Amino acid sequence: xxxxxxxxxxxxxxxxxxxxxxxxxxxxxxxxxxxxxxxxxxxxxxxxxxxxxxxxxxxxxxxxxxxxxxxxxxxxxxxxxxxxxxxxxxxxxxxxxxxxxxxxxxxxxxxxxxxxxxxxxxxxxxxxxxxxxxxxxxxxxxxxxxxxxxxxxxxxxxxxxxxxxxxxxxxxxxxxxxxxxxxxxxxxxxxxxxxxxxxxxxxxxxxxxxx
Amino acid sequence: xxxxxxxxxxxxxxxxxxxxxxxxxxxxxxxxxxxxxxxxxxxxxxxxxxxxxxxxxxxxxxxxxxxxxxxxxxxxxxxxxxxxxxxxxxxxxxxxxxxxxxxxxxxxxxxxxxxxxxxxxxxxxxxxxxxxxxxxxxxxxxxxxxxxxxxxxxxxxxxxxxxxxxxxxxxxxxxxxxxxxxxxxxxxxxxxxxxxxxxxxxxxxxxxxxxxxxxxxxxxxxxxxxxxxxxxxxxxxxxxxxxxxxxxxxxxxxxxxxxxxxxxxxxxxxxxxxxxxxxxxxxxxxxxxxxxxxxxxxxxxxxxxxxxxxxxxxxxxxxxxxxxxxxxxxxxxxxxxxxxxxxxxxxxxxxxxxxxxxxxxxxxxxxxxxxxxxxxxxxxxxxxxxxxxxxxxxxx
Numbered sequence: 001x002x003x004x005x006x007x008x009x010x011x012x013x014x015x016x017x018x019x020x021x022x023x024x025x026x027x028x029x030x031x032x033x034x035x036x037x038x039x040x041x042x043x044x045x046x047x048x049x050x051x052x053x054x055x056x057x058x059x060x061x062x063x064x065x066x067x068x069x070x071x072x073x074x075x076x077x078x079x080x081x082x083x084x085x086x087x088x089x090x091x092x093x094x095x096x097x098x099x100x101x102x103x104x105x106x107x108x109x110x111x112x113x114x115x116x117x118x119x120x121x122x123x124x125x126x127x128x129x130x131x132x133x134x135x136x137x138x139x140x141x142x143x144x145x146x147x148x149x150x151x152x153x154x155x156x157x158x159x160x161x162x163x164x165x166x167x168x169x170x171x172x173x174x175x176x177x178x179x180x181x182x183x184x185x186x187x188x189x190x191x192x193x194x195x196x197x198x199x200x201x202x203x204x205x206x207x208x209x210x211x
Numbered sequence: 212x213x214x215x216x217x218x219x220x221x222x223x224x225x226x227x228x229x230x231x232x233x234x235x236x237x238x239x240x241x242x243x244x245x246x247x248x249x250x251x252x253x254x255x256x257x258x259x260x261x262x263x264x265x266x267x268x269x270x271x272x273x274x275x276x277x278x279x280x281x282x283x284x285x286x287x288x289x290x291x292x293x294x295x296x297x298x299x300x301x302x303x304x305x306x307x308x309x310x311x312x313x314x315x316x317x318x319x320x321x322x323x324x325x326x327x328x329x330x331x332x333x334x335x336x337x338x339x340x341x342x343x344x345x346x347x348x349x350x351x352x353x354x355x356x357x358x359x360x361x362x363x364x365x366x367x368x369x370x371x372x373x374x375x376x377x378x379x380x381x382x383x384x385x386x387x388x389x390x391x392x393x394x395x396x397x398x399x400x401x402x403x404x405x406x407x408x409x410x411x412x413x414x415x416x417x418x419x420x421x422x423x424x425x426x427x428x429x430x431x432x433x434x435x436x437x438x439x440x441x442x443x444x445x446x447x448x449x450x451x452x453x454x455x456x457x458x459x460x461x462x463x464x465x466x467x468x469x470x471x472x473x474x475x476x477x478x479x480x481x482x483x484x485x486x487x488x489x490x491x492x493x494x495x496x497x498x499x500x501x502x503x504x505x506x507x508x509x510x511x512x513x514x515x516x517x518x519x520x521x522x523x524x525x526x527x528x529x530x531x532x533x534x535x536x537x538x539x540x541x542x543x544x545x546x547x548x549x550x551x552x553x554x555x556x557x558x559x560x561x562x563x564x565x566x567x568x569x570x571x572x573x574x575x576x577x578x579x580x581x582x583x584x585x586x587x588x589x590x591x592x593x594x595x596x597x598x599x600x601x602x603x604x605x606x607x
Contacts, residue, residue: 001425006312007529013315014525018216021260021518025215028256028511113507116255 085115091186222264230272238497266498271527274310293466307535317475320436344606375600399577418539439479
């Protein structure tokens with residue numbers, strides 16, 4: 001075999017490699033689906049993208065509710081081996097998840113198998129003055145707790161946070177965290193009696209922050 | 212698609228870097244690469260493309276330092292003596308071309324055997340995995356019995372056992388980590404011992420630039436590919452042992468055939484380690500273990516890894532031809548003794564870096580054992596007792 005033949009063979013090998021790579025990458029990359037069609041793709045590998053709306057802890061496992069733009073959601077169970085490979089995240093952060101689509105107790109879910117199947121995009125707290133831009137979306141705000149009102153039922157709270165303006169935060173449960181000093185509230189921006197407020201969706205959505 | 216190609220190219224660049232630096236292996240880069248990819252939340256398929264491209268291209272490139280500098284790793288160990296001999300005949304580039312051809316055609320032979328491997332590999336593994344110790348004893352016996360005279364058979368046995376004892380002591384993990392100990396072991400047994408013999412001459416001869424034709428033996432390619440594919444799945448059976456079996460099967464004795472066979476088997480060990488992740492779920496190389504950490508390997512991932520391997524192999528071949536030509540014209544111009552002294556300092560430094568001071572007696576002992584075969588006229592393959600004896604004893 002001459003050197004020239006070897007060069008041609010190497011070039012042909014590279015070209016075939018690119019073709020195989022191209023075909024297999026199309027097949028290997030999971031289909032990107034909207035959150036509302038996850039249950040129709042049961043059993044298939046899919047990729048979804050959304051905003052973290054709820055975070056629930058159960059032992060070493062974490063269950064995340066991922067919301068789309070149109071209030072559809074899917075649950076993403078992050079079992080301990082997946083969770084241990086992930087960094088920090090909280091309500092309001094964006095998440096891209098690749099995993100097996102399915103349903104659990106009639107709820108749509110996407111189950112990632114490794115930490116590399118999950119990509120988190122951290123978001124920053126928004127300023128209260130721009131809250132109107134986020135109506136119907138999940139945001140984070142932080143500020144000093146100025147007032148805490150307990151609602152008539154006694155099962156929920158209304159906080160007033162100050163941070164270059166006041167913002168109302170509705171907490172539909174009695175939180176375990178001490179609400180003194182500065183806190184970060186993550187939740188859905190809603191309008192209530194003509195005023196904007198943030199509705200905290202889960203215990204993890206409200207946490208004290210160090211000054 | 213474009214991102215995958217970019218990560219393939221990055222992997223090739225990384226594999227080339229590790230391949231050109233004697234004693235540096237992709238396994239040293241894998242923890243850094245995985246850490247970086249996790250921190251960047253990189254698409255796992257891109258990470259797989261990077262690692263496979265790095266592993267495959269490294270095999271091709273590593274034949275340049277092992278040929279011209281005589282510093283091998285486990286895969287290139289057996290190629291050092293015939294390749295360095297060709298360098299001393301002024302045919303260094305031809306040795307590099309033979310190794311590259313062996314790797315490239317080996318990959319193609321490996322692909323040809325892939326359907327057979329996918330069909331019967333699992334059953335084959337199920338049967339053979341219980342007899343690894345026995346298989347290694349048979350290979351060791353065949354290696355020793357192929358020496359011509361009784362005295363040479365005796366020397367071969369001695370070299371095998373001395374190397375084995377070195378392996379038992381240094382790979383136990385008590386002196387330093389087993390993986391780190393491989394650096395002084397292989398550098399000493401196959402590298403420094405070759406370089407010390409080379410120190411007797413003042414300079415390397417000028418390397419021939421003529422376009423020598425590569426003579427290929429189809430029997431070596433075919434049998435090497437088949438044996439390389441199937442024996443790679445056995446734990447502790449490395450390229451060296453597989454080459455011995457392939458050599459015995461083909462009855463070839465020329466250094467050219469040997470270089471083609473050993474490089475083919477070496478490449479197939481890495482390539483099939485990716486396929487084995489799908490077939491038996493076991494990682495047989497460091498780079499395959501890295502892939503296993505990143506994704507669950509299914510049939511589509513196998514095809515993706517085949518694509519990456521072909522692409523990386525093609526590019527690496529072109530790189531080796533270019534870099535090998537430069538090395539063959541550049542290295543003979545260097546002051547040879549000073550150059551060998553620098554290489555020796557480099558490998559001693561690497562040994563201390565990876566193993567600490569305890570690596571130095573390992574390196575010295577391995578070099579002393581490695582000097583024996585050329586002095587008494589037996590094959591250096593018996594030094595592979597360093598890996599074989601500990602595994603054989605571990606099986607019983």
